[in-house]
Amino acid sequence: GQSLEQPSEVTAVEGAIVQINCTYQTSGFYGLSWYQQHDGGAPTFLSYNALDGLEETGRFSSFLSRSDSYGYLLLQELQMKDSASYFCAVRDGQNFVFGPGTRLSVLP
Amino acid sequence: GAGVSQTPSNKVTEKGKYVELRCDPISGHTALYWYRQSLGQGPEFLIYFQGTGAADDSGLPNDRFFAVRPEGSVSTLKIQRTERGDSAVYLCASSLPGADNEQFFGPGTRLTVL
Numbered sequence: 755g756q757s758l759e760q761p762s763e764v765t766a767v768e769g770a771i772v773q774i775n776c777t778y779q780t781s782g783f784y785g786l787s788w789y790q791q792h793d794g795g796a797p798t799f800l801s802y803n804a805l806d807g808l809e810e811t812g813r814f815s816s817f818l819s820r821s822d823s824y825g826y827l828l829l830q831e832l833q834m835k836d837s838a839s840y841f842c843a844v845r846d847g848q849n850f851v852f853g854p855g856t857r858l859s860v861l862p
Numbered sequence: 863g864a865g866v867s868q869t870p871s872n873k874v875t876e877k878g879k880y881v882e883l884r885c886d887p888i889s890g891h892t893a894l895y896w897y898r899q900s901l902g903q904g905p906e907f908l909i910y911f912q913g914t915g916a917a918d919d920s921g922l923p924n925d926r927f928f929a930v931r932p933e934g935s936v937s938t939l940k941i942q943r944t945e946r947g948d949s950a951v952y953l954c955a956s957s958l959p960g961a962d963n964e965q966f967f968g969p970g971t972r973l974t975v976l
Contacts, residue, residue: 796967797967849921850907
């Protein structure tokens with residue numbers, strides 16, 4: 755079957771660094787994506803890793819290890835507006851499987 | 863430019879009724895996805911269109927669900943004989959050719975079946 759696991763909640767303070775992990779088990783694998791979703795809003799794309807290693811986009815970085823079926827999203831210099839849910843997603847053939855989401859709370 | 867739009871934003875219906883949910887993707891996006899999302903969960907894949915054809919409909923839960931994209935742009939998700947368990951937010955996303963890993967989501971339609 756297909757499954758992704760993420761921590762359900764993470765809490766951090768403004769200015770800190772936080773890492774959100776994602777492990778996956780799928781029959782096929784064509785890359786790991788990350789999306790951010792604010793309450794009541796639509797998911798928005800953050801990053802994508804097709805190959806092993808670190809991808810950096812501003813304050814956000816994403817890492818992938820295909821041999822470990824593991825990836826993470828790293829958020830630096832946290833801001834209050836980063837409080838949201840974060841989803842990892844794996845492309846498996848023609849469809850996409852999303853993780854259950856990690857709710858990040860950034861405290862002042 | 864305009865993003866993905868979905869109508870209606872909210873739909874309340876009674877058990878057993880038929881509903882149609884509409885999605886207008888970003889112009890030029892050939893790939894279109896439908897997902898549904900329940901509170902506190904991640905989006906659940908329903909169906910994927912490449913152009914006019916359904917390339918993967920393995921996520922449709924049963925034959926009450928059907929989707930079309932007759933001209934390769936606007937798509938309609940149709941649900942027959944709605945059940946209370948169908949209540950969720952239905953999300954549509956589109957992407958550029960060859961860039962399926964970066965999907966642009968619409969605001970969703972919140973469906974409530976009473």
